[in-house]
Amino acid sequence: MAATDIAVFGAGAWGTALAMAWARQGARVDLWGHPPSLVxxxxxxxxxxxxxxxxxxxxxxxxxxxxxxxxxxxxxxxxPTQVAPEVWRDLASRTPRRPELVVSVSKGILQHTFRRVSETLEPILGVPVGAFSGPTFADEVSRSRPSAIVLALPAAVPDGRAEALQAQLATPNLRVYLSRDVTGVELCGAFKNVLSIAAGLVESLGLGNNARAALITRGLAEMARLVEAMGGSRDTLMGLAGLGDLVLTATGPQSRNRTFGALVGKGMTVEAAAASLGNQVVEGVFTAEAALGMAETMGVDLPITREVVRLLAGEDPRASVERLMQRDLRPERD
Structure with missing residues (x-):
């Protein structure tokens, strides 16, 4: 029997919170991260x-x-999504051993390749890569607050093994739902960060609850267009990984992406806003441009995302809102 049950590569708040949750259930969890001073x-x-x-x-x-x-x-x-491929290439070069599968808990799209994390890591590691995503703030999971999340596994993982892994990663306070839609779960987890930056902008400009509700709802429609174009499922969009995570991150006070958007909306530069958050990774900053690039290759229109990219480039936040409000009228389904 291995001395460790689960190895968590990445000792950020999220990786550490999950390690805590699993260890409380009796799992032996090894945790590695960078820089060494953090360890x-x-x-x-x-x-x-x-x-x-x-x-x-x-x-x-x-x-x-x-x-x-x-x-x-x-x-x-x-x-962190943007460094994961480089780090895993180095880690993979150090050992010929591979586990049966790898589970990614990172949220984002690779900025230069427009690829998801799992489809980037699978050829590096040579094993199936699943995704673990949903409406879960790290601090609440670390405190054993009731939470629910989705474990998405590719078809290469047999049903019996998938169900066993679901049971292994679930705890009394972390309910795990099983999915086979890795594409949809990853894209929802990445894209909601972009929309949360926009939600922070709405908040900072004092545009009201009506505007925030409209932003979340039309953002979900935008997310649906991209996810379905890439082969994801509408069921995922309406579940924990889609709607659930979007609502949490667009409204929750712990959301780095929402807070970042609010700071930029108040006039801070991107650099100053990031610094005020302790230079924590704000994945929506990287994902916005990548999502827009991905959408353009698929012929998908993402007006909110386009305005977030403009906002990050230094354009006037109020001009972004005006452009969105003055778009041509259309049926709601579009």
């Missing part, structure tokens, strides 16, 4: 700087050397 802090204080009020359970072992994680039967990738 030092986890070892010495048993607390993550972004989850400072919650102590790591005994079952979580922070590791300085990623090689210590390679023997685990399940690998979880919690690395």
């Amino acid at each position: 030092d802090q986890l070892v010495q204080t048993r607390r993550h700087p972004s989850l400072a009020d919650v102590e790591l359970p005994a079952g979580v072992t922070p590791r300085h050397d990623p090689a210590d994680l390679f023997g685990a039967p399940l690998w979880v990738s919690a690395l």
Whole structure:
């Protein structure tokens, strides 16, 4: 039997929160991250700087050397999306061993290739890669607050194995639903960050609850056009990974993307807004341009996303709102 049940590569708030949740259920979880000073802090204080009020359970072992994680039967990738391929190429070169599958918990689209995380990692690792996504703030999962999430696995993973993995990753306070729509789950998880930046803009400009509700609803329609064009399922859009995660991230006070959008809407530069958030990764910044590029290759219209890209380029926020309000009238289904 392996000394570790689950290896989490990426010791950000989300990867650490999941490690905590699984360890509380008795799993032995090894956790590796960067920079080394972060791992030092986890070892010495048993607390993550972004989850400072919650102590790591005994079952979580922070590791300085990623090689210590390679023997685990399940690998979880919690690395920031934009650096994940490069890091995994390096990690894969260090060991010939591979697990049966890898689960990615990162949300985003690769900025230069317009590819999803799973379709980028599968050829690097040579194993199926699934996605774990839904309306889940890291701090609430770390505190064992009731949450629900979707585990999306590709068809290469047999039904019996998929159900066993679903049971392994579920806890009494983290309900896991099984899906086979990896494409839809990943795209929803990425795209909702872009729409959440727009929601922050609406908030900062004082445009009211009507405008925010319209933004979320039309944003969901925009998400649907892209997901369905890429082969995802409408059921996913209306579920936890789609509507659920969008509502949470567009309205929740812990949302980095919403807060970032609000700061930019108040006149901060992109750089200043990021700095005010402690230079945490704001995935929607990277995903906006990538989603727009992906949509253009598919002939899909994403007007809200286009305005977010303009906003990030320094254009006047109120001009963006005006352009959206003055678009040609059309049936709601469009």
